Amino acid sequence: MLEITELATAYGKIEALKGVSLSAQAGEVTCLLGPNGAGKSTLMLTLAGILKPQRGSVKFEGEELVGKTPAQIVERGMALVPENRLVFPALTVRENLMAGAYKRRDMAGIRSDIDAMFGRFPRLKERTDQLAGTLSGGEQQMLAVARALMSRPRLLLMDEPSVGLAPLVVAEIFSIIRQLHAEGVSIFLVEQNAHMALKVAQHFYLMEQGRVSFSGSPGELADDDVIQRAYLGQKRAA
C-alpha cells in the first residue's frame, strides 16, 4: 500500500533521513521503532507532506506523493496523528472533529461519523463542548486520533501515540489501535514503546541515524539479541 524508496530529507545541511526504504501492507499494522534522533518524526512529517524531501519517492497505492501538499495527501486517504497530539486548542471537541472532516462534502456522513467517534471514545462525548486545550493528555491523544479518522483515511500514520501518557491510558490507546486494525484501517505506527508495539504490529522496522537497519516480523524482533538489549531491556530471559 505504501512504498517508500530511498527517501532523504535534510534540515539545511543536516541530513535527517539518509535514504530510507520501507513498505507498509494494506490491512496491517506496521511499526517503526528507533531511538530519539533517529529520524522517525522527520519521516512522518515528510510522508504527510509538511517537509519536502531532497530525493526519493513515496508511493501510496501506486500514486507518487512527493511534491504534494498536505491537503492533497489527506485527500488521497493518508492522515497523520502527529507527535504531541496537535489538537486545535481553542476549538471545542466537536469543532475539532468537524475540522478533521474539512475535505468531505457529505454533511450526513460527517454527522454520523461524529456520532460514531463519540461512541468509540465515550470520554470525548462527555466533553463535546469543552475547549480541546483543556483536555488531559490522554484525551487529547484520543481526540487527535478521532480527528484524523474523520477524514476516513485508508492509511493512518501515528507518531508516538503513547509518549507522555500514563500506562493505563497507553493501554487504552493501543486497544484502539487494535480495534481499528480489526475494522480494516491500515496503520503505520512510529513508537518508542516496543513492548506495547509487539502486541499490535504485524511487521517491524528499526531506524537508526536516518536509515533502516532491521526489517522483520514480531517473532524475529523478539529473537534478535541486540534489539532486545537496546529497546526491550533485559526482560526476556534467554
Next chain:
Amino acid sequence: MSGAAAAYAVGLASDMAIMSMLALSAYLMLLVGRVSFGQQAFFGLGAYASGVMSVMFQAPLGLALAAGAAFGALCSWLLALPTLRLSGLHYAVATLAFGEMARIALGWWHWQRPGDDGPVGPAGIEGFRDIRWLLENDVSPAGYLGLTLLVLLCVLAVLMRAERLRLGVGLRMIGQDDTLAAAQGIAVNRLRLFAAALAGGLAALGGGMYAHRTTYIEPAVFDPMLGVHAVGYALLGGLGTALGPLLGVMLDLGLLDASRLLPGWRMVIFGGLVALFLRWRPRGLLDEALVHRIATAWPRRGHHPVVPDRKE
C-alpha cells in the same frame, strides 16, 4: 566647491551625524530583540532638556548635552521597567503609545522667562525657539560639524569596543534567544534595562545636538515617523555592527535625499528596500555574517575572536 555647496554639504553631514545617533539608539534595542517605535520621544526629550539647560540655565554646551543625555537615559529606563517584559509586538505598540504621549505632553509644556528679545523657553505647541548657544558662542556650522562628528566617533568607538567584550556578546545573545541566554547565566532583565537606558541616552544626546543645530524645536517634529525611520535605518544598514545604522542613514539622507534622485519617491524606494531586505536578508546589509567574514579576512595581530570560529 562653491560656498553654497560647501554649506549644504556641512549641513547634510551634520544632519546625518545627528540622525545616526537616533539610528544607533534604535539599533541597540534591536540588538536585544526589541523593535522600539518610541526612540523619537527620547530624541525630543533630550532636545528639550538640553535646550532648557543652555537657554534657561545658561549652561555650557557640553553640560547641556550631557544633562539631556542623562535625562533621556533615565526616562528610557523608567519606560523600560514595565514594558520590557512584553512580547515584541506589544512592546512595539507600547513604545509607540509612549512616544505619542510624550509628544503631546511636550505640546502642553509652557515655561517662559523674559529674555533679551522677548520671552524664551518651551511654548507648548509653538515650540521652543532661540536655542542660540552656538551663535552666541561663535561656533561655526563647520565647527559644530566637527563637534558632532567627534561625539559620534566616540560613541562608535565605545559601542564597537563593547562588541568584543562580554557585555556586547551578552546583549546579542539576549536578542537571539533570551531563554538560552538566561540559562547561560546572563542577567537578561538587567542587561536589557541597561541597553534601554543607553539607547535612550544616545537618542537624547542626538536630540540635544539637533536642538542646538536648528535653534528651534517643536513637538510635531518628534512624531512616530521619525522613530520608524530610525528603525528602518538600523534594519537596512545592518545589525552586525554599529556602523550598520550609519550606512542606513547615509543611504537615505545621503544617497536618496541629497542626490535629489527621484524626488517624492524617496519613501517609496526606502520603504520598499527595507521590506525586501527583511524578506531575503533580515539582518540588513552589514549583517553578522558579513561582518564576521570581513573580520576574519582582515589579518590582525592579537585578534581574539570572542566566539571561536566553527566549521559548519
Next chain:
Amino acid sequence: MTDWLQTTIDGLLDGGSYAIVGLGLSLMFGSLRRLNLAYGATAMLAAYLGAWLHARHHAPVWLVAVTVVASATVIGWYVERLCFAGTRDDAAQPRGAPIAGADGREVVALASSFAIWMQLEQLAVNLLPRHLNAFPSLAASGDWALGELLIRPDRLLVALLAAGLVLGLAAWLERSRAGLAWRAAADHRSAAHLSGMPVARLQTAAFSVACALSGVAAFAVLSLDGQVTPMFGMWVLLKGLVAAMLGGLGSVRGVLWGGLLLGVVEAHAQSLFGAQGREFATYALLFVVLVAPWRRGERGALSGGLRA
C-alpha cells in the same frame, strides 16, 4: 446630567467608527498572529484613489465606494505577499535567522509592514499632494432630537454598520464550515494542514477580506467628513489598533466593545481636557491596557488566534 449623556452618546457614535476601522486589523491579527502596520496606509491609499477619482473625474459616489474597497483589497494583496507570506511557519524547516528570538518572525513581519507603510503613504501623497482633499460626502445635514439629546443620523448609521459587520462576521465564524476553517487555521497551523486545510489560501482569504473591510471603513468614515488628509493613514492605524487591543486582538466581537469604550473615554477626555487631552487619553488607554499587570501570562504567547 444631560451633558454627560450627550457626551457619552457622541462617544458611542464615534466608537462605531473606531470599531469598523479596527475590525479588519483584528481579523488580520487573529488569522495571522501578525500585526500589519501598513493597514492604515493601505486604507489611506485606497481612499486617496477614491478621492482622486472623485475630484479629477467626477466619479459617482457608488464608483468611489467600489474603488476604495477594491483597491484596498488589491493593495492588501501586495502587502501580504511582501511582508507576511514569507513569514508563515508552514514549513517546519528552519529559515535563516531573521530578527531572532522567540518572537523573531513576528517582529520581522512587523518591521517590513512599517516599511511598506512609509511606501504607501508616500504614494498616496504623490497622487494628491494637497493637505485637504475632497471626498464624496454623505453627511446628514441635521440632527435627530431625542428629548434634549442630539444624535447625528449619519454617525448612527456608521455605528450600526459597524455592529452589523461585527456581529455578522462573528456569527459566520462560529456557525459556518468555512468560518471554522479560518479559526482552525489561525488556531494551529500544523493541525490545520494535517486536517487537509489549505492554510495559505485560507489566510490569504482572511487577509483580503480584512483589507476589503478596511476599505469599507475608510469609505464610511471619510464620507462623514467629506475630506481626507495625509493624516488619515496614521489615524486609521492608531484608532483601529487601540479599539482592537482593548477588545483583545483577534476577537471580532471584542473590537466592537473596544471601539465603543475608546469612543466614550475620548469623548469625556475631550470635554474635560480639550482636544489634546482627548488624544492623550487614547494613547494612555492603550498604554495602560498593554502594560496592565493582569496580562502577565502573555509574554511571547500571542493569545487566542481568531475568535468570534
